[in-house]
Amino acid sequence: MTRKLRCSAIALGVAVALTLAGCGGSDEPSSASAGGSGLEKTTIKVGALPIPDPVALYVANEKGYFKEEGLTVQPVTITGGAAALPQIESGALDISQTNYVSTFAAVSQGKKIKLVADMYQAGPNTFNLMVPKDSPIQTVADLKGKTILVNNLNNVATLATLTQLKVAGLTEDDVKFVEKPFPDMGNALLSGQADACWITEPFITANQSQHGFRKLADTMTGQTADLPIAGWMATEDWAQKYPKTLAAFQRAIAKAQQLVSSDRKEIEAMLPKYTKIDAKTASVITLGTFPSELNANRLQKVADLMLEYGYLKSPIDVKSIIAAPAANG
Structure with missing residues (x-):
């Protein structure tokens, strides 16, 4: 059922993503719609683990949320954070799932990463x-x-x-x-x-x-308690080069994030399609939450814990790592 999930799966993240996006415009056609006019890049590759965390990515694809933004998203199965960071740095991936501990550790080592959307937050007994x-x-x-x-x-x-x-x-x-x-x-x-x-x-x-x-x-x-676990990342260069494409991704993923956070049945129906989790297991497992925006104060909690326990040598200001919110269409 789930025996082939790699050890790094949850280290990367356990989450379902949402953006800092101005989600308010997600129900209205965006300026990037109509076949992707206005987008710097209309097809992107997005790395995700075969676990519950990135479920919103697959929901957004199936529901046509990306298509509504003029965007074609190609999910790419990754094995963990160690592989994902070089892949976004090389351009093999445009955006990828990551966990916040790995991200902040990488930033402390000089990596130029931007968090572009939230994904998953721990809940009781997860x-x-x-x-x-x-x-x-x-x-x-x-x-x-x-x-x-x-x-x-x-x-x-x-x-x-x-x-x-x-x-x-x-x-x-x-x-x-x-x-x-x-x-x-x-x-x-x-x-x-x-x-x-x-x-x-x-x-x-x-x-x-x-x-x-x-x-x-x-x-x-x-x-x-309620520890933020995983989100979506891109390189700083990518976010600067493709702002409209990023905004389109943020709006679509935010819309899907809001859906899965309010309707567990959407998650249960999707998990067997991209993970080794069968329908019966999907219906009984304990899940965390799927925030719809990146909140710097909430994420700062992770960085501060890392500093307290020696995972960071110096403080990190999480606000500086978060990409600008998506503009309303």
Whole structure:
């Protein structure tokens, strides 16, 4: 079902995108309509992971929202952030899904990236620490000296887990993080390779139903409650070179984002079409939220957490990374 999802899938993002766009004009024909007149580029390639996060991209395509803007969007399946950044830098992709931790880390290293739309925000029980049903581990404090599986080191998984360890009086030095793809975590725990895992949907539901795994902690509480997870990025040069094309993308994705955030059935119907998630699983998995605009104050929370836990050496002003909102048609 979902066994082929790569380990980097959620590190990149888990989200459904929306823009900073002036979404108010999305119900009216834009000046870029009528066959794409006015757009600097009418066909773009957009990188996305085969997970729930970028569902709005596929909804926008199927509903004709991009077409209404004179834009042809070609989704390209990516395997993770490590591949996506070079692809947008080389021009192989115009826009790509990314997670905010990876993005801010890249910006701190001098990468010229712009966030162009929001995608996905964590909700209750969307990123949990889990243990086998017969594990003696009962609380986060019991993880002292234990091994925790994460899909990526020094990213969303470890950052979120560290906030929970802090509440329990532990630090990073008290545990061992080991990288493992989400689809492999269940068997790894059952075979004794680790003691706990940080995992997301649809793997939370799969391991609960197949192995009886139980939740040790919801890692999106306290400091990480409602944590922004993923969005859409482009290079600074691309955003400057194709402003009308970007605005058209923003308006269409915003319209789709608003739809999926208000009608879960749209998500459930779309997931089996571009992921390995079947219809039955799609109907029961726990999902976060799909914001319709990039909010600098909300995203600043991620950068500030990264600074607090040593993922950044100096502060980042998130406002400087956000692309200008799409103009109303």
